[in-house]
Amino acid sequence: MQLMRRKKKVSANQDHHIEAFFKIVGEKEVLFEDVDMLSYNCDGFTIHQHSPKAVVFPKNTREVAALVKYCAQNDLPFLARGAGTGLSGGATPLNNEVIISLVKMKGLLSVDYENRKAVVQPGYVNLHLTNSISSKGYYYAPDPSSQYVCTIGGNVAENAGGAHCLKYGVTTNHILGLEVVMPNGDIISIGEDGVPDSPGYDLLGLLTGSEGTLGVVTEITVRILKNPEMKQTVLAYFDQVEDGSRAVSDIISAGIVPAALEMMDQTAIEGVEEGSFPVGHPRDIAALLLIEVDGIAAGIDEQIEEILAVCRNNHVKEVKVAEDDAERGRWWANRKTGFGAMGAISPDYLVQDGVIPRSRLPEVLEQINEISRKYELRIANIFHAGDGNLHPLILFDSRNPGETQKAVDAGSACLKACSDAGGSITGEHGVGIEKIEEMRFIFSDEEIEAQTRIREVFNPGNLLNQGKLFPMPGRCLEVKKAVQ
Amino acid sequence: MQLMRRKKKVSANQDHHIEAFFKIVGEKEVLFEDVDMLSYNCDGFTIHQHSPKAVVFPKNTREVAALVKYCAQNDLPFLARGAGTGLSGGATPLNNEVIISLVKMKGLLSVDYENRKAVVQPGYVNLHLTNSISSKGYYYAPDPSSQYVCTIGGNVAENAGGAHCLKYGVTTNHILGLEVVMPNGDIISIGEDGVPDSPGYDLLGLLTGSEGTLGVVTEITVRILKNPEMKQTVLAYFDQVEDGSRAVSDIISAGIVPAALEMMDQTAIEGVEEGSFPVGHPRDIAALLLIEVDGIAAGIDEQIEEILAVCRNNHVKEVKVAEDDAERGRWWANRKTGFGAMGAISPDYLVQDGVIPRSRLPEVLEQINEISRKYELRIANIFHAGDGNLHPLILFDSRNPGETQKAVDAGSACLKACSDAGGSITGEHGVGIEKIEEMRFIFSDEEIEAQTRIREVFNPGNLLNQGKLFPMPGRCLEVKKAVQ
Structure with missing residues (x-):
């Protein structure tokens, strides 16, 4: 019914506006039939779905500016979209928006190894940057789990994090400059390259993580890093969640800053082991930790010894160090596809994203257990333990009447627990439409x-x-x- | 003449407004006679001096809010001030401002070692925080050279850097939350504790470094860090500036991230050796590097070996490692009091603060040499080489007619050289009134x-x-x- 109303509205204005878009980007670069736009009705937060007015694919900044100016002058709501992997609905049309898809602006424009920066277009895929520069010994640090498909433009909009943000920081720590089309169509450049404290207000920080509400980013200067000389990765299994949590605190207290410090609970382990990248984790443990240390080779072994000792002090059931890159790669593939793997054990799932002070991990995990019991929904936890960045995955079946709403409410209750513990309602996924009330x-x-x-x-x-x-x-x- | 005019203006309004301030903070906490306010006519940028309307010393957030509200309602220009060590005039009154001095709000309100944060009032002195927590093995990272006297509130306003910001980042990277009195007197809290990506716009980033133009900060939650297990410090003397510059690049290229990587040229060395903390640097070298590495003990020695090798490859004349903390401390005292030491070799000096891509160091230093010749003023360089953050110190004598303006113009020319090299006009000192045109x-x-x-x-x-x-x-x- 709603869809039909929208469709009719589009038709009424179609010729006029759609033809204007044809003129700006070319006829082939515009979608406007509902059936062609189905996959643009939402992003990775699939609970809300609405049809956009049109989807247009500009090829350069000039075309983006012309589109934005046209929308502004004609009072048409619009939004920008990357790969649509966002988890909070930031790229979901709510008001029959014109979607400016940036996937065709996917160039790597330049790399300056000496000053450690690269310039990319917003549709450039996160992992492609590391792939392009790794032969020279460099990489791009922010590594959201969706990095093989998400775009750096989308990462800027959401200030994306990732497993390695414990040591290396989130997207905002790696952005040196932006070219932005303002909502009136003006093009501005912000940020200087490599300046610790840019003069004037920190517009770079303001734009990064503004969830596409302040402007359309058309070019991004990012920091690139030299590959660490060495990496070592530890996998530790615990019979008690509390032991795992305490190990997390003890590692940080020892003065070690792991590159990554991830935790999964039993339900999550069941999911990843049923998913596409099982690695043989035992099903009868309460929690596992995945701990990675990197840096110059000297000193890595000592840190690993200290981590192993901390695990043993906290009653670890089994602990091992990755034998080689292949084994490390398998462990990470298992972890990074963890959200999707929940599909193997549940028809639907909702990913939540809260943050708490690290010291309150055991207590908040127990509250999430209580929420699970109260709402009668299983909740898996896969998360960045070192940051206190929780990802409760609420498993539900949307075919059961009312269960979607129950999942949403359980998610909200998890966020309430995080905020009551002195934390916050989002660590890295953004607010979008999902967490607006929270x-x-x-x-x-x-x-x-x-x-x-x-x-x-x-x-x-x-x-x-x-x-x-x-x-x-x-x-x-x-x-x-x-x-x- | 100007002073007299201002004085008269104050007198005309005195009773009314000054008495209102008496009511808010108490009579003892208000200065209003020009003679009492002399030291508030400027901050560390002494070229502009103007008398404020009054200087008031609130003791808590409530008093700050009441003062701000009073100023807003009575159309009185006002500004906040910490220790007044800023170098760009950010705390200098230009419009007969009411100065809200925050030096009496100097408490350390709480320390949470487990979650690594502390809450301080804005007048708390930077170095006092490290002194208060060092016995527990913690410290506060941002270390501007003025840290023994400057306040953390002022550091927030200017987004202060320091010698160790190469590895640890500037103030904005260490601020977790702020309480702010808005210019209408409202009190707001921004930032969550320890959240990698706070929801909503990054107001924390926006306020930090806004140079006191967006609100008055009344409480600051900062990140504290565990002391590094070990530090080693290298001092290297070079006969050619280019060799020193190349060593800087080579160290970074080797994948080492020193905690600090400082450079001084011959004129600067002359100054520090005539200053209060001489350490016997030779006068006949072209440049020195001060390089510090820190972290867990394992691996530090190997990094030092690599740094020594890089120096030797770049024709170092002499290179040595600090024997102990005492020697390291002497080297740093010599460096950190470097700006002031210029007073020993010149009646006046103007500190500039530009940033360039690290790779363009030799070229821009040569341009600064040319500026020195053109304006017939000596220029000393003491700077954070690892960041490409230059500090040309322009030596002049204000008693010579026109020489102050010549120094200002030479400083501006240095900033132009930085910005033309793809850099920026301030690395850490802010814009204030000094660099407004730039x-x-x-x-x-x-x-x-x-x-x-x-x-x-x-x-x-x-x-x-x-x-x-x-x-x-x-x-x-x-x-x-x-x-x-």
Whole structure:
């Protein structure tokens, strides 16, 4: 019914606007029939789905600016989209938006090894950058689990993290400059290359993680890093979640900063072992830790010895060091495809993303257990333990009436537990439409007001990615209703 | 003459406003006679000096909010000030401001070792934090050279760096949360503790380094770090600046990330050896490098060996490793008091602060030499070479007619050279009033406009720290004239 209404609306305006898009990007680069646009009805947060007005594929900054200017002048809501792997609905159309897909702007424009930076277009796939520069001994650090398909433009919008952000930081720590098309069509450049403290306000930080609500990023200068001389990876199995949690704290207390420090609980292990990359983890353990150390070769072995000792002190059941890159690679493939692997043990799942002070890990994990019992839904935990960045995966079956809403509510309860523990409602997946109401757990009305006023500076007509990131009167109600 | 005019203006309004301040903070906490306020006429950038309207010393957030609200309601320009060690005039009154001095809000409110954070008031001195927590094995990383006196509130305003920001990042990388009094007197909290990607816009990043133009920071949650298990420090003397520069690049290329990588040229060495902390550096060398590596003990020795090898490959004249903490401490005292030491070889000096891509170090240093010859002023270079963060110190004598302006122009020419080399006009000292015109070297009118619109969101009446950070028509002219 809703779909039909939308469709009719598109048809009424079609000739006029769609033909304008044809002129800007060429006829082949515009989708406008609902059937062609099905995969653009949502991103990786699939609970909300709405049809866009059109999907257009610009090939350069000039075309993006022309599209944005056209939308601004004609009062058409619009949003930018990368690979659509976002997990909070940031690229989901809510208002019949024109989607500006940046997947055809996928060039690696330049690499400057001496000053350790590269310039990419927003549609360039995260992992392609590391693949392109690894022969010279360099890599790009932010490594979201979707890195083999997600785009760096999308990473900038969401300030994406990844398993290795414990040591290396999230996307914002690796962005040196941006070219941005502002919501009025102006093109601006922000950030200087390699400047520790750029003069003026930190617009680079402001834009990074703004979830596509302040401008459309058309070019990105990123920091590249020299490959660590050596890596070692430890896998540790525990019979008690508390022992694993304590090992996490003890490793950090020992002064070691692992490149990654990941945890999975029993339900998660069941999922990954049923998924596409099983590695033979035992099913009867309570938790596992995956710990990686990297750096110059000297000293790595000593750190590994210390990590093994910490595990033993915390009653580890079994612990081993990866024998070679192949084994390390298998362990990571098993971990990084973990979210998707939940599909093997549940028809549907909802990924949550909260953050807590590391010291409160055992207590919050126990609260998540209680939430699981209360809502009668299994919850798997795969997460960046070193950062205190939890990812409860709420398993549900959308065919059971009301179960989708139950999963959403259980997710919200998990976020409440995180925020009550002094943490926050998102570690790396963003707010999007998913967590708009939960923003009230952590922000007062005045604080939300201060933020929305910034949006108005950049985006006075509020045409760009409407209804995302901040609760607005009316909008929240509408979003909540749409969940049914 | 100017001073007298200002004095008269103060007197006319004195009773009314000054008495209001008495009521808010108590009579003893208000200065309002010009003679009492002399040391508040400027900060560490002494070229501009103007008398404030009053200096008030609040003791808590409530008093700050009441003062700010009073100023807002009575249309009184105001600004916040820490220790006044800033080098770009950010705390200098230009418009007969009410100065809110935060030096009496100097408490360390709490330390949470387990989650590695501390909460301080803005007037807390940078080095006091490390001193307070070092017995437990922790420290606070940002270490501007003025750290023994500068306040963490001022560090937040300027996004202060320091010798160790090469490895550890600048202030913004160590701030987890802020309590801020907005220019209308509202109190807001921003940032979550330890969250890699805080939801909403990055206001924490926006406020940090905003040079006191967006709000008055009244409480700061900072990250604290575990002391590195071991440190080693290398001192290397070179006969050619180019050899030293190449050693810098080669160390980074070797995959080593030193905690600090500092350089001084011959003129700078002359200054520090005449200053309060001479250590016997030879006077006949062209440049020295001070290189520190830290981390877990295993591996440090190998890194030092590699650094020594790099120095030898680059024709080092003499190279040595600090024998103990005492020797290391002497080398650092000599370096950190370097700016002030210029007073020993010149009646006046102007510190500049530009950034360039590391690879262009030799070329830009040569340009600075040319600027020195052209303006007939000696220029010493003491700088964070690893970051490409230059600090040309322009030596002059303000008693010679026109020489102050010549020094300012030479400084501006140095910044132009940096920006033309693909760098920027400030690495860590901020823009303040000093570099307001130079903002045009790197920002277009549209970009400056986007930034000033953000200021208007926070600071609609433009009462807070007027005339700083961004060029405004009229203002620039006025500032330039005042330099005479």
